[in-house]
Amino acid sequence: MGSGLREIFNSWGRNWRASFAKSWLVVSIGNDCDLRPGCVIEGGKPAPHEDYRGIILGNGVVLYPGVVLTTDSYNTESGIEIGDGTWINRNTLIQGSGGVTVGREVLFGPGVIVWSSGHKYDKPDGPILGQGLTFAPVVIGDGSWIAARAIILPGVTIGKGAVVGAGSVVTRDVPDNVIVAGNPAKEIGRRGAK
Numbered sequence: 001m002g003s004g005l006r007e008i009f010n011s012w013g014r015n016w017r018a019s020f021a022k023s024w025l026v027v028s029i030g031n032d033c034d035l036r037p038g039c040v041i042e043g044g045k046p047a048p049h050e051d052y053r054g055i056i057l058g059n060g061v062v063l064y065p066g067v068v069l070t071t072d073s074y075n076t077e078s079g080i081e082i083g084d085g086t087w088i089n090r091n092t093l094i095q096g097s098g099g100v101t102v103g104r105e106v107l108f109g110p111g112v113i114v115w116s117s118g119h120k121y122d123k124p125d126g127p128i129l130g131q132g133l134t135f136a137p138v139v140i141g142d143g144s145w146i147a148a149r150a151i152i153l154p155g156v157t158i159g160k161g162a163v164v165g166a167g168s169v170v171t172r173d174v175p176d177n178v179i180v181a182g183n184p185a186k187e188i189g190r191r192g193a194k
C-alpha cells in the first residue's frame, strides 16, 4: 500500500477513535504509562450532558496483565482516578460506579478487588436483583500498599502510607501509616513502630 493511501486510512482510524471516545467513553491516559497486554480500561457510556469523571490515569501508571478498571456513569461521582506512578499488579479489579480515587505511588498486589457500589436488599419478599444500587466512594491514599487479594469495600478510605495485608477484607477506614490485616481487617501495627 502506498504511503499516501496508508496515511489516509490512518487518519480515518484516528478520526473514528476520537469521535467514538467522545460519544461513548471518557478515558484519559497520562504520559509514560505502561499498559501491559491484557489489561482492560472500560470507561462506560456517559448519559448526554451528564457530569461524569470517567477513568483518569496520571503519569507513569503501570497496569499489569489482567488488571481491569471498569466504571459506568450512574452518578456524578462515578469514575476512577489513579495518581502518578501507581503500580497495579495482575488481575486486580477496580470498579468505579461510586467513585474510586487512588493516590500517587500506590502499590497494588495481584488479585486485589476495590468495589464502590452494592445492591439494596431491604425488601425481603423479592429478589435483590431489581431493588436498586447503593454507591459509596473509595479513597486510597498516596504511597500505600494494598497486598495480594485484599478486598476494599465501598465507602472505605485507606490512609496515606497505610499497609493492607494479603487477603484482608477492609470494611472500615484505615488511618495513615497503619498496618491492617485479616477479615475484617484490624490494626496489627504501625509503620516505623518496630
Ligand SMILES: CC(C)(COP(=O)(O)OP(=O)(O)OC[C@H]1O[C@@H](n2cnc3c(N)ncnc32)[C@H](O)[C@@H]1OP(=O)(O)O)[C@@H](O)C(=O)NCCC(=O)NCCS
Pocket (backbone or CB within 6 Å): 089, 108, 109, 110, 146, 147, 148, 163, 164, 165, 166, 167, 168, 179, 180, 181, 182, 183, 188, 189
Ligand atoms: C501485612 C504484612 C506486610 C505484615 O507483615 P508484618 O508487619 O511483618 O506482620 P507480622 O508477620 O509480624 O504479623 C503480625 C500479626 O499479624 C498477623 N498477620 C500478618 N499478615 C496477615 C494477613 N495478611 N492476614 C491475617 N493476619 C496477618 C500475623 O499472623 C501476626 O499475628 P500474631 O501477632 O497473632 O501472631 C504481611 O503479613 C503481608 O500480608 N504481606 C503481603 C505480601 C504480599 O501480598 N505480597 C505480594 C503483593 S505485592
